[in-house]
Amino acid sequence: MPELPEAERARATLERVLGRQIVAVDDRDTYVCRPHQPGEIAAALLGHRFASAHRRGKFLWLETDEGPTLALHLGMTGHIVLDPSDLGRWDRFSVGFSDGGGFALRDKRRLGRARLNASLELVGPDAADVGREEFRRRIGAGNAPIKARLLDQLAISGVGNLLADQALWQARLAPDRRTAGLSVEELDRLRREIRRAVRSAIARGGAHTGAFIAERRADGICPRDGHPVSRTRIGGRTTFWCPECQV
DNA sequence: AGCATTGTTTCACA
DNA sequence: TTGTGAAACAATGC
Numbered sequence: 001m002p003e004l005p006e007a008e009r010a011r012a013t014l015e016r017v018l019g020r021q022i023v024a025v026d027d028r029d030t031y032v033c034r035p036h037q038p039g040e041i042a043a044a045l046l047g048h049r050f051a052s053a054h055r056r057g058k059f060l061w062l063e064t065d066e067g068p069t070l071a072l073h074l075g076m077t078g079h080i081v082l083d084p085s086d087l088g089r090w091d092r093f094s095v096g097f098s099d100g101g102g103f104a105l106r107d108k109r110r111l112g113r114a115r116l117n118a119s120l121e122l123v124g125p126d127a128a129d130v131g132r133e134e135f136r137r138r139i140g141a142g143n144a145p146i147k148a149r150l151l152d153q154l155a156i157s158g159v160g161n162l163l164a165d166q167a168l169w170q171a172r173l174a175p176d177r178r179t180a181g182l183s184v185e186e187l188d189r190l191r192r193e194i195r196r197a198v199r200s201a202i203a204r205g206g207a208h209t210g211a212f213i214a215e216r217r218a219d220g221i222c223p224r225d226g227h228p229v230s231r232t233r234i235g236g237r238t239t240f241w242c243p244e245c246q247v
Numbered sequence: 248a249g250c251a252t253t254g255t256t257t258c259a260c261a
Numbered sequence: 262t263t264g265t266g267a268a269a270c271a272a273t274g275c
Contacts, residue, residue, distance in 0.1 A: 002253065002254075003254095006253085031271075058254080058255095073254080073255080074254080075254050075255080076252070076253070076271090077252090077253085077272085078254090108271090108272065108273065109252085109254080109271055109273070110270090110271050111254050111255075111271065112254085113254095113255085142263095142264065142265080143265090144264080144265060148265080153255075160253050160254075161252090161253055162253050163253085208253070235266080236266070236267065236268085237252095237253090238251080238252085
């Protein structure tokens with residue numbers, strides 16, 4: 001289910017493994033650990049301790065004490081399991097500590113990732129932190145449909161398919177509006193609603209908790225005006241919106 | 248059977 | 262060259 005709120009929860013979970021010595025690493029899944037060879041992440045991490053847990057958008061990383069950095073991504077279905085009692089077939093990557101504890105990246109679909117020293121240079125600023133000026137510049141540029149731009153993690157990071165629909169609904173903006181046609185007032189309003197949607201989702205436990213998300217289905221009704229929601233495809237993703245109040 | 252899926256990356260094309 | 266959009270990726274569920 002991972003979007004920014006789920007990634008933040010994973011980051012908070014990972015904070016609890018800091019300071020413990022790494023004595024085991026399972027990096028045998030060559031797809032999740034690509035482009036590393038099996039054993040490569042293990043060799044780099046063994047003996048070290050994680051010193052801090054970070055996140056930007058949906059990208060997570062753990063810094064070690066003067067050692068390498070371990071980057072993690074939850075993909076489409078991944079989550080972090082703390083001190084797993086036993087490792088199953090959906091645990092794609094795991095770390096064990098000297099005190100007997102550990103964590104696993106549990107991910108059915110296998111689109112999650114574990115990577116050494118990944119660069120965040122190209123990733124856009126966090127959707128909850130981005131400043132007004134920078135948001136105008138990065139989101140207002142070009143002429144893509146606004147929803148496609150929101151999903152572009154190089155523009156801003158953390159907004160996924162659900163959060164995008166929710167935020168656009170809150171901002172009363174149609175998802176197929178082209179970015180070139182958005183006014184400064186509309187861009188500012190959208191930024192405000194993204195931040196509200198993100199904060200609310202974190203507080204309530206996930207991107208799926210939004211009021212509009214509940215109506216994201218064939219017979220869904222707009223919570224604002226009762227109009228049936230429309231379904232279309234934007235940015236390669238199924239998109240729901242209210243043609244009555246989103247203009 | 249066929250299509251969809253809350254993710255990112257890669258490739259083709261204008 | 263740059264920006265945009267579709268396909269690919271893996272596995273599962275309806």
